[in-house]
Amino acid sequence: MRIHRRNFLRGLGATVALPMLPSLNAYAQDGNYPKRLLIMFSANGTVPATWIPSGGETDFQLSDILQPLAPHRDHLLILEGVDMVSARNGIGDGHQKGMAHMLTGTELLPGPFQGGGGAGTAGYAGGISVDQHIANEVGQNDVFKSLEFGVQCGGSNNWSRMSYSGPDAPVAPETNPYNAFDRIFRDIGGDPFGLERIRAQRQSVLDFVKDDFDSIRNKVAQADLHRIDAHFDHIRSLEGRLSMGNDLGVACEQPNLGQQINPDNNDNFPVVGQLMMDMIVMAFACNLTKVATMQFSRSVSGTRFPWVGVDDRHHDLSHEGDNNADAVTKLTTINRWYAEQFAYLCDQMKQIPEGNGTMLDNTVIVWCNELGKGNSHTRNNVPYVMAGSGGGHFQTGRFLEYNDDPHNNLLVSLCNAMGVQTNTFGNPAYCTGPLAGLTG
Amino acid sequence: MRKQLLIAAVLVGSTAMVGCKGEIALHSDNPGDGLKINEPVDPAENNFNLPPANNVTAETCADADTALGQTPLRRLTAVEYNNTVRDLLPGIAVPTQNFSADEEIGGFSANVVAPLGELQTDEYQRAAEAVAAAAIADGDTLFANCQNRDEACADMFIDSFGRQAYRRDLETTERERMKALWSFGNTEYDFETGIRLLIEGTLQSPSFLYRVEVGSADMVSALDNFEIASRMSYFLWKSTPDTQLLDLAAAGQLSEPATIEEQARRMIADPKSRNAINEVVLQWFGVDNFEDVEKMDEDFTPEMQESMRNETLAFVDHVLWEDDGRLETLLTANYTFVDANTAALYGVNAGAEDGMVRVDLDAAQRKGILTHPSVLARHGFGSMSVHRGKFVREALFCATPPAPPQVLENPPDTFEGQAERDKAQDRLDHSGCGGCHTLMDPIGLAFDNYDGMGRWRTQDEFGNDVYGDGNLFATDIDGDLTGAADLAQKMVESEQVASCVSQQFFRYAFARNALREDVCSVQAMEDALARSNGDIKEMLVAMATTDAFRYRRNQ
Numbered sequence: 001m002r003i004h005r006r007n008f009l010r011g012l013g014a015t016v017a018l019p020m021l022p023s024l025n026a027y028a029q030d031g032n033y034p035k036r037l038l039i040m041f042s043a044n045g046t047v048p049a050t051w052i053p054s055g056g057e058t059d060f061q062l063s064d065i066l067q068p069l070a071p072h073r074d075h076l077l078i079l080e081g082v083d084m085v086s087a088r089n090g091i092g093d094g095h096q097k098g099m100a101h102m103l104t105g106t107e108l109l110p111g112p113f114q115g116g117g118g119a120g121t122a123g124y125a126g127g128i129s130v131d132q133h134i135a136n137e138v139g140q141n142d143v144f145k146s147l148e149f150g151v152q153c154g155g156s157n158n159w160s161r162m163s164y165s166g167p168d169a170p171v172a173p174e175t176n177p178y179n180a181f182d183r184i185f186r187d188i189g190g191d192p193f194g195l196e197r198i199r200a201q202r203q204s205v206l207d208f209v210k211d212d213f214d215s216i217r218n219k220v221a222q223a224d225l226h227r228i229d230a231h232f233d234h235i236r237s238l239e240g241r242l243s244m245g246n247d248l249g250v251a252c253e254q255p256n257l258g259q260q261i262n263p264d265n266n267d268n269f270p271v272v273g274q275l276m277m278d279m280i281v282m283a284f285a286c287n288l289t290k291v292a293t294m295q296f297s298r299s300v301s302g303t304r305f306p307w308v309g310v311d312d313r314h315h316d317l318s319h320e321g322d323n324n325a326d327a328v329t330k331l332t333t334i335n336r337w338y339a340e341q342f343a344y345l346c347d348q349m350k351q352i353p354e355g356n357g358t359m360l361d362n363t364v365i366v367w368c369n370e371l372g373k374g375n376s377h378t379r380n381n382v383p384y385v386m387a388g389s390g391g392g393h394f395q396t397g398r399f400l401e402y403n404d405d406p407h408n409n410l411l412v413s414l415c416n417a418m419g420v421q422t423n424t425f426g427n428p429a430y431c432t433g434p435l436a437g438l439t440g
Numbered sequence: 441m442r443k444q445l446l447i448a449a450v451l452v453g454s455t456a457m458v459g460c461k462g463e464i465a466l467h468s469d470n471p472g473d474g475l476k477i478n479e480p481v482d483p484a485e486n487n488f489n490l491p492p493a494n495n496v497t498a499e500t501c502a503d504a505d506t507a508l509g510q511t512p513l514r515r516l517t518a519v520e521y522n523n524t525v526r527d528l529l530p531g532i533a534v535p536t537q538n539f540s541a542d543e544e545i546g547g548f549s550a551n552v553v554a555p556l557g558e559l560q561t562d563e564y565q566r567a568a569e570a571v572a573a574a575a576i577a578d579g580d581t582l583f584a585n586c587q588n589r590d591e592a593c594a595d596m597f598i599d600s601f602g603r604q605a606y607r608r609d610l611e612t613t614e615r616e617r618m619k620a621l622w623s624f625g626n627t628e629y630d631f632e633t634g635i636r637l638l639i640e641g642t643l644q645s646p647s648f649l650y651r652v653e654v655g656s657a658d659m660v661s662a663l664d665n666f667e668i669a670s671r672m673s674y675f676l677w678k679s680t681p682d683t684q685l686l687d688l689a690a691a692g693q694l695s696e697p698a699t700i701e702e703q704a705r706r707m708i709a710d711p712k713s714r715n716a717i718n719e720v721v722l723q724w725f726g727v728d729n730f731e732d733v734e735k736m737d738e739d740f741t742p743e744m745q746e747s748m749r750n751e752t753l754a755f756v757d758h759v760l761w762e763d764d765g766r767l768e769t770l771l772t773a774n775y776t777f778v779d780a781n782t783a784a785l786y787g788v789n790a791g792a793e794d795g796m797v798r799v800d801l802d803a804a805q806r807k808g809i810l811t812h813p814s815v816l817a818r819h820g821f822g823s824m825s826v827h828r829g830k831f832v833r834e835a836l837f838c839a840t841p842p843a844p845p846q847v848l849e850n851p852p853d854t855f856e857g858q859a860e861r862d863k864a865q866d867r868l869d870h871s872g873c874g875g876c877h878t879l880m881d882p883i884g885l886a887f888d889n890y891d892g893m894g895r896w897r898t899q900d901e902f903g904n905d906v907y908g909d910g911n912l913f914a915t916d917i918d919g920d921l922t923g924a925a926d927l928a929q930k931m932v933e934s935e936q937v938a939s940c941v942s943q944q945f946f947r948y949a950f951a952r953n954a955l956r957e958d959v960c961s962v963q964a965m966e967d968a969l970a971r972s973n974g975d976i977k978e979m980l981v982a983m984a985t986t987d988a989f990r991y992r993r994n995q
Binding site for chain 1: 538621733845
């Protein structure tokens with residue numbers, strides 16, 4: 001069987017061809033497809049009045065913002081009333097807390113970033129994020145345990161990082177599609193003999209580097225040692241990748257990203273976003289990873305959306321009063337555009353057959369936000385939308401209304417959906433088990 | 441006579457810091473009347489950055505024990521990496537390497553908190569391979585000192601390149617490992633491959649990527665000479681030490697403050713210092729890039745952004761390296777440098793020439809760096825008075841307003857066409873917003889005569905009249921303001937501003953805020969600034985001989 005869909009990943013500015021992998025065949029033959037998790041982020045809260053669906057659990061009507069998801073209605077879970085209870089605690093300003101608690105469910109650590117309350121500064125998140133925890137459990141044998149992609153995500157600070165490999169250890173998203181491509185595919189498609197030589201040379205270099213780490217370990221201060229050790233661990237996984245996926249070079253094609261554009265230019269935000277989403281779906285399809293994040297901008301996002309007629313900066317708009325009709329309309333437009341991106345991911349996954357269904361059936365996509373609503377900085381009623389049942393774990397096609405259920409419970413449910421058994425995630429003080437009602 | 445302890449002045453301000461209460465009136469019937477603070481605010485939580493010094497005062501610094509805060513392990517920033525590689529491989533065209541974003545500590549690039557991730561490890565591998573390939577491609581330059589490309593050449597290369605890459609003499613085992621890596625490539629492939637692998641490995645080594653400082657079991661220990669050389673070169677050049685510094689370090693001469701001062705003066709005279717320090721000032725004012733700045737104004741093109749940055753860069757460069765280099769000049773000079781783009785913003789004639797020309801500006805409308813379009817545009821977005829005011833308080837007074845409330849129900853209503861001054865008044869009148877916005881909006885309103893691009897205006901885009909009345913509160917120069925030029929002039933007299941300038945460069949140099957233990961080090965910088973009538977370069981030289989610079993706190 002050969003799955004070859006040159007057109008399925010057609011972005012605005014580029015066509016990305018699907019590389020062909022033997023492992024796909026293996027999965028196709030035994031009908032056992034991997035479960036995947038994809039977390040999508042957009043910032044600054046939503047407009048509750050134009051986000052909350054009307055109607056009941058199964059007869060709900062999609063709201064203005066969620067209208068683009070109509071074709072995927074049966075695959076959706078829309079959650080209203082889930083609160084970031086954990087983010088009522090600890091240091092940090094509203095956005096910092098929302099961003100850091102979003103996937104970790106625990107308090108921030110002290111640190112140097114101004115904007116927080118208390119001592120005036122705050123550090124990074126205080127625990128591992130759910131995507132990284134799941135990746136540790138399910139991704140050990142994958143070429144990439146996880147992939148973190150994004151568009152214009154900002155600098156390395158607690159407003160801009162949502163994925164954490166541990167306390168104070170943010171995972172930076174790749175925001176350059178060309179570097180992302182190079183990282184994943186640079187060794188694919190070359191001649192196998194040349195690749196073998198490159199790998200032998202890299203191995204010798206990494207051996208040298210590892211020895212240097214050994215000699216430096218007893219020289220750095222105790223407080224800094226964890227950074228040296230984390231670096232060393234990544235050198236090891238770089239090394240591990242040399243011996244993995246040997247088949248890739250033979251079977252995978254190097255995709256074409258089209259004409260190079262500046263990924264940091266606001267006007268290119270949608271094109272870059274689509275390239276990144278294309279590559280995530282492709283990485284899933286190629287079985288390079290099972291866990292990915294797609295981060296649009298950052299908390300306090302100042303993105304402008306002229307392609308849908310909104311020239312104002314997102315964060316400025318989000319601070320306008322609720323009675324500013326112009327701002328409400330524009331914020332609705334922005335969030336509807338993000339709904340279109342979420343729908344695009346669903347679309348792409350639906351085009352990849354897996355068994356009797358599609359990739360979407362074996363995936364959970366979660367759309368997160370660091371706030372419920374921008375002008376109040378509330379982390380209550382955070383607008384969560386999910387798609388895909390995770391191989392039948394979730395019962396989709398429903399709109400669920402909660403009352404102050406902690407978002408840590410949702411993080412537990414994501415673990416469970418991915419086959420990671422646990423009853424708690426994040427700070428257990430803010431967690432009571434899996435989020436009720438998701439599995440039907 | 442010993443100057444008053446400026447840090448103490450800041451700290452007095454800090455204890456009087458406000459909570460989120462209090463009222464202020466932004467409107468007067470006559471625009472010239474200025475602003476009125478109706479009632480004093482409650483002292484509450486402060487978050488000035490410099491906590492009180494317990495036992496040490498300016499008077500006792502001379503006799504005080506060596507003391508300093510703990511400086512974290514630093515990984516090279518993107519700029520430092522590229523500068524370092526350039527200086528390691530002189531004469532070779534090395535392509536600039538891109539990396540994912542650096543951390544910023546107090547606005548200055550520094551990688552000191554987060555461990556790197558797999559992505560960055562990949563980036564370092566990619567960069568090392570690209571740099572090594574470029575080096576090998578220019579073998580004539582790389583091996584210019586070799587008679588033949590043989591083992592003797594490799595030995596020579598390891599001795600020079602290895603020493604400079606690790607910024608110290610190599611240990612025997614390190615040298616052997618480098619030789620072995622070269623030998624593998626040389627035997628399996630060829631001489632050039634051996635050197636290429638050696639460069640790749642060296643550039644991915646922690647000894648290269650981190651500025652390693654070996655501590656001791658003591659609370660405080662003196663840095664070794666090579667570590668001082670590195671601190672000096674990354675402080676003044678954002679790059680690796682040159683041979684002269686390494687040789688002095690090897691001879692043990694950098695323990696002497698007099699030698700350090702002499703070297704600091706030599707380094708400041710080098711163009712590498714000019715580039716590095718200019719960039720620091722640009723980061724201080726937030727205008728090193730406009731990547732996260734977006735505007736509705738159609739004139740805010742990438743070319744305009746470049747022109748804005750170039751104006752401030754040219755101005756800073758001129759003030760620091762051609763003019764008198766004084767803080768007062770930076771804050772109040774009435775000249776600037778424009779090209780065709782920025783000339784249009786000022787409404788002046790750029791002349792017929794391409795490139796930049798010096799122009800004198802209307803002193804009533806423009807004064808120093810704060811009224812540059814770059815600075816006004818960078819911090820003039822959304823409710824401009826908030827962001828501009830917050831910037832001035834943080835960057836020039838080193839005081840951070842408290843964070844917004846965790847949850848604010850019923851935020852003030854706004855409507856299209858509302859004047860910024862009216863929005864600000866609503867914030868100040870709002871019980872949940874007023875106290876803290878008192879610290880920002882009244883400063884920002886002094887800039888109300890500049891639009892989001894930094895053009896002078898007398899009406900906003902909705903036709904509302906604008907004027908520059910503002911107010912400074914909880915500083916050492918409290919009082920009404922009549923505009924940005926007035927603010928800039930008043931800052932020259934502020935000891936809090938002078939202290940803040942020292943603290944900003946301290947943050948840059950050590951990637952951390954000054955702590956109570958650093959009080960004498962900051963004091964030495966302030967003294968140098970005062971003694972030299974505000975010469976910023978003299979402050980930098982003084983910094984290189986402080987305790988904070990020459991010692992290391994291990995716990």
